[in-house]
Amino acid sequence: MALKADMQPDLFGFFPSTGGGELFQPLAERVRPRTLDELAGQEHLVGSDGPLRRYLASGQIPSMIFWGPPGSGKTTLAEIFANSMNYRFEQLSAIDSGVKDVRRALENAEKSRRAGFYTILFIDEIHRFNKAQQDTLLHAIEQGLIVLIGATTENPSFEVNAALLSRMQVYILKPLGNAEIEAVIHRALKEDRLLKDHSVKIRDLDFLLQFSGGDARKALNAVEAAVSLLPKDATELVLTRELLEQALQHRAPIYDKGGEYHYDIISAFIKSMRGSDPDAALFWLARMIQGGEDPKFIARRMVIFASEDIGNADPYALTLAISVFHAVELIGLPEARINLAQGVTYLASAPKSNASYQGLNEAMGDAGNLQHLPVPLHLRNAPTKLMKNEGYGAGYKYPHSFPGHFVRERYFPEGMDIKAYYRPGDEGREKFLRERLGSLWNDRYRM
Numbered sequence: 001m002a003l004k005a006d007m008q009p010d011l012f013g014f015f016p017s018t019g020g021g022e023l024f025q026p027l028a029e030r031v032r033p034r035t036l037d038e039l040a041g042q043e044h045l046v047g048s049d050g051p052l053r054r055y056l057a058s059g060q061i062p063s064m065i066f067w068g069p070p071g072s073g074k075t076t077l078a079e080i081f082a083n084s085m086n087y088r089f090e091q092l093s094a095i096d097s098g099v100k101d102v103r104r105a106l107e108n109a110e111k112s113r114r115a116g117f118y119t120i121l122f123i124d125e126i127h128r129f130n131k132a133q134q135d136t137l138l139h140a141i142e143q144g145l146i147v148l149i150g151a152t153t154e155n156p157s158f159e160v161n162a163a164l165l166s167r168m169q170v171y172i173l174k175p176l177g178n179a180e181i182e183a184v185i186h187r188a189l190k191e192d193r194l195l196k197d198h199s200v201k202i203r204d205l206d207f208l209l210q211f212s213g214g215d216a217r218k219a220l221n222a223v224e225a226a227v228s229l230l231p232k233d234a235t236e237l238v239l240t241r242e243l244l245e246q247a248l249q250h251r252a253p254i255y256d257k258g259g260e261y262h263y264d265i266i267s268a269f270i271k272s273m274r275g276s277d278p279d280a281a282l283f284w285l286a287r288m289i290q291g292g293e294d295p296k297f298i299a300r301r302m303v304i305f306a307s308e309d310i311g312n313a314d315p316y317a318l319t320l321a322i323s324v325f326h327a328v329e330l331i332g333l334p335e336a337r338i339n340l341a342q343g344v345t346y347l348a349s350a351p352k353s354n355a356s357y358q359g360l361n362e363a364m365g366d367a368g369n370l371q372h373l374p375v376p377l378h379l380r381n382a383p384t385k386l387m388k389n390e391g392y393g394a395g396y397k398y399p400h401s402f403p404g405h406f407v408r409e410r411y412f413p414e415g416m417d418i419k420a421y422y423r424p425g426d427e428g429r430e431k432f433l434r435e436r437l438g439s440l441w442n443d444r445y446r447m
Contacts, residue, residue, distance in 0.1 A: 009442065010299055011167055016081070024218075026221065026224065026328045027188060027192060027194075027195075027221070027223065027224040028191055028216070028217045028220040028221060028224075029258075030193065030194070030432045031184075031187065031188040031191060031220070032076055032079070033073075033076050033080065034079075034080065034083060035080060035084070036052070036056065036080060036084075038187075039073055039076060039077070039080070040073075040075055040176060040180040040183050040187075040216065041072070041073065041173075041176045041180040042072070042077075042172065042173055042174065042186045044174075045077075045171055045173070046077075046210065046307055047179065050172070051169075052077065052081075052171070055081075055086070056081065056084050059085065061081055061085070061147055062147070062168070062169050063141050063147055063148040063149065063167060063168045063169070063170045064148075064149050064168055064171060065126065065150040065151075065152060065153065065156050065160065065165075065168050065169070065170045065171070066078070066147075066149065066150070066151050066152070066171055066173055067152050067153075067154075067156055067170060067172050067173065068082075068153070068172060068173025068175075069153060069175050069214060069215065069262075070153060070175065070215050070217065070218070071176070071212075071214070071215030071217040071219075071334075072173040072175060072176060072214070072215070072216070073125075073173060073176075073216070074151035074173060075091075075122065075124065075151060075307065076319055077149075077150045077173075078091075078120060078122040078151070079122075081120060081147075082120045082122075085118075086117075086361065087117070087118045087119060087120045087147070088109075088112045088118065088119045088120070089119075089120050089122065090105050090108060090109070090119060090120070090121050090122070091121075091122045091123075091124065092105060092121070092122070092123050092124070093123075093124045093125060094123055094124065094125040094126050094127070094128040094129045094133070095125050095128055097133075098122075099132060099136055099147075101135060102133060102136045102137065104138075105146075106136070106140050106145060106146065107123075108435065109140070109145050109146045110145060112442070113145065118146075118147065119145070119146050119147070120146070120147045120148075120149055121137075121140075121146040121147070121148050121149070122149045122150075122151070123149070123150045123151070124150070124151045124162070125151065125152065125153070126150030126151060126152050126156075126160065127152040127153075127154040127156065127159030127160060128339075131161050133163070134160065134161050134163075134164045135163070135164075137164060138163055138164060138167065140227055141164075141167045141168075148168065149151065150154045150168070154294065154297065156170055158296070158300065159273060162176055175213070175214030175215070175260045176215070176216055176223050177214070178209045180216075181209055181212050181214065181216060181219050182205065182209065184216045184219060184220065185202070185205075185208070185219055185220070185223060186372070188220055188223065189223075191329045195227070195237075198236075198237050199236045199237065199240075200223075200227070200237040200239065201236070201237070201238045201239065202223070203237045203238060203239060203240045203241065204239075204240065204241035207241050207244060208222060208223070208244060208300075209330055211248065211302065213243070213262075222244060222247065222248055223239065224249065225247040226239045226243050226244050226246075226247040226248075226282065227239070228247070229243060229246060229247050230243075230255065252264070253285055253370075262293070265287055265288055265291075266284075266288070266298075266301060268280075268284045268285035269281060269285060269288065269298075269301075270301065270305060270309075271283055272348065273302075273305055273309070273344065273347050273348040274305070274309050274352065276348055276349065276350075276352065278344065278345040278348035278349050279327070279346060281344050281345070281347075282341060282344060283349045285298065285337075285340060285341065285344050289333070289337050291341075295328045295332070295333055295336050295337070295340060296325070296328055296329065298328075298340060299321075299324055299325040299340065299343070300325065300330045302321045302324060302343050302347060303321040303322055303325055304319070305321070306318040306321035306322075306347060307356065307357070308354060308357045309352055309353075309354055309357075310350050310351070310352055310353065311353045311354065311355060311356040311357065311430070312353060312355070312356060312424065312428075312429055312430050312433055313351040313352055313353035313425065313427045313428035313429060313430045314350040314351055314428045314429060315369075315429060317346065317347055317350050320343060320347075321343055321347065323343075324339050324340060324342065324343035327339040327353075328340065335350070349428075350428070351427035351428030351430075352427060353424070353427055353428070353430050355422055355423050355424050355425055355430065356422065359421035359422040362421045363421045366367070366416075370413070370416055373413035373414070373415055374413065374414075375413065376410070376413060377390075377391045377392060377393070377394060377395075377397045378393065378394060378395040379393075379396065379411065380392040380393055381393065391431070397409050406440055408440075418444065420441075420444045420445060422437075423445075424437065
């Protein structure tokens with residue numbers, strides 16, 4: 001039955017004459033910003049001198065990847081570009097799209113171009129596309145058939161192949177702050193066609209902000225869920241903490257890959273391993289697995305940890321961590337949890353040292369201040385006769401020609417104080433390294 005022009009949906013989105021059949025769009029979609037000025041947050045990208053605002057002003061946009069947590073505005077920005085520049089907008093989700101879907105989208109773009117319209121192809125969760133799926137996009141970008149905008153919650157350096165990445169600009173979106181989430185909520189209550197005529201009050205905004213974890217969509221979904229529990233004939237809508245808790249109790253706010261819990265739990269996980277507590281580390285690992293965290297993200301953090309917090313106290317830790325990462329790639333969940341558990345318990349139990357990491361930090365500080373110091377002639381290579389005549393390599397002492405494969409030599413630039421950046425500790429393999437370096441460079445490493 002056709003809808004009459006004067007029919008209006010009630011507060012909960014139903015048209016009375018249809019028997020309650022037609023559902024409205026979610027609140028987050030109804031109040032999605034249509035211009036950059038309506039967008040909350042991301043000032044570094046959309047502010048007065050931000051690159052995205054400048055692209056719009058110029059009328060030309062490159063293919064881009066938006067990397068950021070859920071609810072930070074990735075899809076919204078793509079739609080704003082399409083609307084502002086009168087581009088045709090086509091959206092795919094890498095979760096349920098294959099090569100055929102991509103090719104169909106490119107065929108549609110070709111038809112649109114012949115009709116005089118450019119196309120923005122927006123691919124959500126682009127990191128889930130495999131190499132073959134990503135490769136189908138390369139030619140279309142090069143030929144200007146589409147402007148590709150990809151959205152990802154994962155580091156594109158790891159998940160997007162180099163060929164595609166080289167053709168796109170990467171922009172990082174930040175989680176929204178509490179003030180920005182609050183602004184999003186107030187704008188929704190003021191402008192949404194179903195809520196603006198009702199006096200909606202939120203009694204415990206702090207609880208809602210904490211729950212949202214920087215995700216605007218999550219905050220709006222929570223408001224909408226709470227409103228749906230109120231009597232339909234209520235003239236004043238008051239969202240108390242009790243009502244919000246009641247509405248959200250069947251959701252899963254305990255772990256959100258892009259929200260506050262994500263960062264808190266990975267921090268607890270790393271600190272438990274650093275503190276040599278394998279039991280606590282296993283608990284946080286289990287929380288991440290049950291929360292749906294990407295196992296490759298966990299494994300990557302373990303590879304970093306092996307060098308940052310164990311280093312040469314146990315050089316095998318890095319080998320094991322890399323092996324765990326490859327095992328996770330090869331096997332996947334649920335079985336890969338066993339590989340992760342092996343790696344976590346070993347790394348947590350291993351002797352610890354951050355001497356390599358700290359030494360590099362100190363050396364980088366000096367290197368930045370001493371860029372002007374030249375490489376000493378005796379340390380330079382002399383591949384040509386002219387360079388050899390200029391003294392390149394002259395006087396270099398080849399350590400393997402001396403007893404113990406060692407000879408005292410100056411390897412620092414002239415004019416720079418010699419100092420010990422690497423200071424091995426007393427744990428594990430580093431104890432042996434400290435003793436050896438102390439015997440070789442006793443003026444630098446005093447035992």
